[in-house]
Amino acid sequence: MSDHSSPESHENVPAKLGYSPVADIEHKPRLTDTDPKAARRAERQVATMFVLSILLVIAFVVAYIGIDKSTIVYIPLFGEVGALNFALGLCMGLGVFLIGAGAIQWAKKLMPDTEVVAQRHEMASPEAATEEAEANYQRGKTESGFAQYKIIRRTLIGALALFPIPLVIMLRDLWSTPAGSPSPDAILSKTLWKKGERIVVDGTYVPVKAEDLPVGGLISAVPADLLEVEEAEGNLNARGKAAIIVIRMDPSDIRSQQGDGWDYQGILAFSKICTHVGCPIALYEQRTHHLLCPCHQSTFDLADSGNVVFGPAARRMPQLPIGVDAEGYLVAMSDFAEPIGPSFWERG
Amino acid sequence: MTATSPVEQVGGGVATYVDQRVGSNKFLARNLGKVFPDHWSFMLGEIALYSFIVVLLTGTFLTLFFKPSMVEVLYDGSYVPLKGIKMSQAYASTLDISFDVRGGLLLRQMHHWAALIFIAAMSVHMFRVFFTGAFRKPREFNWIIGVVLVTLGLGAGFSGYSLPDDLLSGTGLQIARGIMQSIPVIGTWMAFLLFDGEFPGTEFISRLYAVHILLIPGLILAMVTIHLMLVWTQKHTQFPGPGRTNDNVVGYPLLPVYMAKAGGFFFVVFGVIALIGGLVTINPIWIFGPFMPDQVSAGSQPDWYIGWLDGALRTMPNWESTLFGFTISWNIFVPAVIIPGIIFTALALYPFLEAWVTGDKKEHHLLDRPRNAPTRTGIGVMALSFYLLLWIGGGNDIIALTFGMSINSITWFLRIALFVVPPIMFVVTRRICLGLQRRDRDKLLHGYESGRILRLPHGEFIEVHQPINAKELAVITGKTDIAPLALPPATDADGVRNKHFHVKKLRAKLSGFFYSENVALPTAAEIEEGQHHAAHDAAIEAPLHAYEDADQINRAHGGVLHHPGMPETNAEQLANDGGHL
Known part of the structure; x- marks a missing residue:
């Protein structure tokens, strides 16, 4: 048994029964x-x-x-x-x-229900056909000189390899960036929040004062500029990055924050976009201060810098530093210190 | 010749007209009597095909009314709760289809149900083909086309699900974009190109629309055509049975029986989908509301066929690393890109892997019963259990809520079970298959257990075995026993080292793993002996004094009940009785 690839070597079929494998096909009249x-x-x-x-x-x-x-x-x-x-x-x-x-x-x-038999034929072509195909191929090879004209062959291969390039290159303008616009990672790293930007309730766009929010309370909020920006840009992109949740807890419950004094009297603001794959999060359990993503169950501890306590998310929920303006309304103290939402290659 | 009706005369005229131009009669002559074997499991592929046709028909209707645009409009249709709400035109037109186009909701729901059935039927059809070994030579290409079709089906389903721009579908897109961004090097740019910038942008729905109604259906149609042409030229496989061999095909002719049955079945599938579409609500997008990137609903679930991917995303531990200032999100990239990639590649390559391991180069038209390929069946069940566990993972929140369990424990259970359960399933399935093989062998040798217990005069109880019928005999003996590959010699006769020895050794070992435990069919001599025993069993029911040489019964069946002083054999009993009863 030197070569084991020949099919014959597997033909170790035990002796079959003493009858022909083609038994009569049973048929009972209906x-x-x-x-x-x-x-x-x-x-x-x-x-x-x-x-x-x-x-x-x-x-x-x-x-x-x-x-x-x-x-x-x-x-x-x-x-x-x-x-x-x-x-x-x-x-x-x-x-x-x-x-x-x-x-x-x-x-x-009503139609006949007797089974009938047809013979199968091997899929492979008969020898003669294969030989004819081979002969035709050889003729084509010789007549075209494909083997002989090396330079034609190589340049043809080169031309064929490059021919799809225009089709691929023209896909570039799928992203219709104006000249000089920032790179994707710069765009993903910036939101509407800036120093002094008022926090307004999502939906009603009413600004919020500290006393509007009881301990244990939660509001979904957006920047005051959002409506204008959405109108100007004609899309929901700004909302997808700037949405936050604002919660209030007993200041003594806060174990850590992403920056010194980023809360205001126990009021904390976190991004609403999950750092896993970007679902908006709104399931907040006020007793444990846990925030749970409804899509893949990543859980963040908002009393502890928004760190991940369970689930597939790898990054903490970015915190927005907040304070109050002269009129006592809650405002952002700056933009997020890190990109919100899902990770991406250039994020680092 | 029988009298021809006017209709037939016209038909004949048309046939001649066409034949003179395209030579169609040659095709008809060959194929009108084409034989198709019958088995319920062969209808699974038919269901897939017919539901796809329903998807095409209903989808064409929907394109006439759907507006794939993310331009913002104020809803002014007849669904009161959303009147005056800002939404995309895609969502508004989907509401119009559901409430203001008569029959629109029916066709939308039929489209969705048919798509779900299409993917389900393809999947189960694939299991059938896998577990019966129908992918073996010469059908490997068709297997690959099938895998491509399943993949395209998933793409078609997901892209369609995302078009209405309701809250749930938008969340699905958000997740898709998050996955895209996890792809190293090109991910971010890819996402920006496809979405024309940031999420959600204003272009994605119309781009997805082109993919959904042109690109994917076009590819599916092309693939389905090749798939069917191959089935046609290679002729359908058949299960072993009376008269069925590897060289013939036993069944019903295309005209009239198969055409009536298969054609009729198309209308049955169409009708059932229309009934479900009319009676059972699916994807009530009006309840979810328009998409907003900062809103989500709890307990959101994708369509069933995406569940396993969602489960993989949910189950994966939260690993992420930073390398030279670049981020690699293993927690997303592995479950959403690498694992599906491995699964679909392994699926596509399986026929070639198995053929390599077994060294089998013959054409196979007679299907394997799953028990007769225990290793393959084990691998299949192992893969299925892995898939099902991921799928369960996709519903971990629903399970936690329904059974009051901790979602963290469920997730941890799955993280471990994904590695532990599939191997167990493999071993158990393989053992069950081998057990069934032994039982088959037993049936050939001794017949089936009739359930009739007989007490012999000397006190022995035996169960009467009866020979199995011709059909079962043909089914059991329709199996081919294949010997595993032999271990290659390390050196040849001249002591020269065997090239690729290690690869060949591995292959021989795998082949042994595949086949060595298989229970061979009994040889003709063994069968004869078995039948001899069966004849004795039958003789027991005859008058006892006509019975000779009862000793053999003991040997054949064992389990004799003895009492002191009782005769041990019928012969003894006869002697005691003086030869009389």
Whole structure:
């Protein structure tokens, strides 16, 4: 047994049974084969299904025209459903189903049910065909001189290798950056927050005073400039980076912060965008000060610098340093000190 | 010739007209009687094909009404709770399809259900092909096309799910972008190019739309066409059974039986999807509201086929490293890019790996029963259990909530189970398969256990075995026993070192692992002996005095109940009775 790749060496098939592997295929006649009455019954069944299908298409058209699209009906098991959708689905579904059921019933009851045998042929081409193909290939090789004209061959390969470049290069403007705009990592590292930027409630855009927020309270907030910027830019990009949650805890509960005095009387502001893959986070458990991401369950301890206590996120939740302005409204003291949201290659 | 109806005359005329131009009659002559084997599991691929057709039909309808734009509009449709709310045109037009286009909701829901069924049917079809060894020569290409189709199906599903720009789909996109950014070197730029800058931007939905309605369906259609053409030319595989060999195909002819059954089944699948689409709500985007990058809903779940990826993301420990000032997010890149990459590559390569290990170069048209390929079946179940564990991970929050468990414990359980459970499943499955093989061998030798207990005159109880029927006999003996590759010699006859000895040795060892424990079919002599025993069993029911040489019963069955003084054999009993009953 020197070479074990030849298929013959695996042909260690034990002696087969004393009968031919091609046994007779069993066949029992069906009732419809022997009883003409049963056959007629089957014929009627098939035809009935096709007739019902026709009727259901008519019912579909009637429902489409007749049922108002806002009608709600109560159907047992299904509850309150839109009447039109329910009727259309039922008519179309059953109508189409019955065509199939009829055809299958027809095949099963009335068409022959004896199995037949066909021979297979090996997939490989006959020797002669292979030889002819080979000869043709050789002829092409010689006639074109592909082997002979080395320089043509090499330059052709070069040309073909470069030909997709224009198609790829033109993808560059998928990102329509104006000239001189910052690099992706610079853009990802900057948000709307800056010194003195007022913190306003998301949705109502009302500025917040320290006393508006009780201990244990939480608000979702955005920068006061956001509406204007969104209007000017025509997108939600600024919101996706600047969204924060503001919480208040007993100052003695704060074990650590990302910067000295970044809170204001126990009020802390953190980014709302998960550092894992970027889901917005809003599940805050005030007793443990844990913030839980609903997407992949990363858990951050806001009383301890927003550090990760569980889950797939690798980075702490960035903290926004806050204070109050002259009128007593909560404001940011600067932008985030680190990029918010998911990590990226250039982040470092 | 029978009388021809006017319709048939027209049909014949058309056939001749076409044939004179494209030579179609040659094809019809060869193929109208083409034989297709029958088995319920062969319908899984059909379900995939038919649900894909439903996806195409309903999708075409939806494109006529959907507006793939992120331009902000004020909603003014008939769904009252969202009236006057700012939203993207994509979301608003999806609401219009759901509430203001008659039948729109039906088609939207049919589209979504059909897509879910499409991917589910493809997956189960793939399991069928894997566990029955249908991917073996000559069908390896079709297996690869199948793997590509599953991948494209996932892409089609995800891109479609993301188009309505509702809160859930937007969150899905946010996650997709986070994953993109984890790709080393090119990730950030890739994300900026695809989204035209930052997330969410204003371009992504319309770009995704082109991918969803043109690129992916076009590829799927092309792949499906090749897939079916290959099935057609290679002829379908068949399970072992009476009259079925590796060289023939036993079943029903295309015209009329297969055409009626398969064609009818298309309408059945279509009808069932339409019923589900009409009766069962899916993805009620009006409840989720428009997408805002700073909002999310708890318990958000992707479609079922993304669950395993989400589970991988949830289960991965939070590793991240910084190298020369660059960040590598193992916690995202490994579960969302590397693991799927490994899984799909391994899937695509499996037929070649198995063929290399087993050294099998023959064409296989007779399917393996899973038990007859215990190692392959074990590997398949191992992979499935890994997949299912990831999938469970994708629902860890739902499980925690439903059963009042700690999400941290579930996650930790999964982190360990992902490494422990699959190997156990492999070993257990393999043992079960080998056990079933032994049982098959037993059935060949001794027949099946009839459940009839017989007490012999001397007190022995035996269970009467009866020969198995012709069909079962054919099924069991339809297996080919393959011997493992032999260990290569380290040196040849002249003492020269065997080249690639280590590779060949590894291959021989793997081949042994694959095959050596297989239970061989009994030889003809063994069968004959077994049948001899069965004949004795049958004879026991005949009048006892006609019975000879009962000694053999003892040897064959053991388990004799003895009492002191009782005759041990029928012969003894007969002697005691003086030859009379």
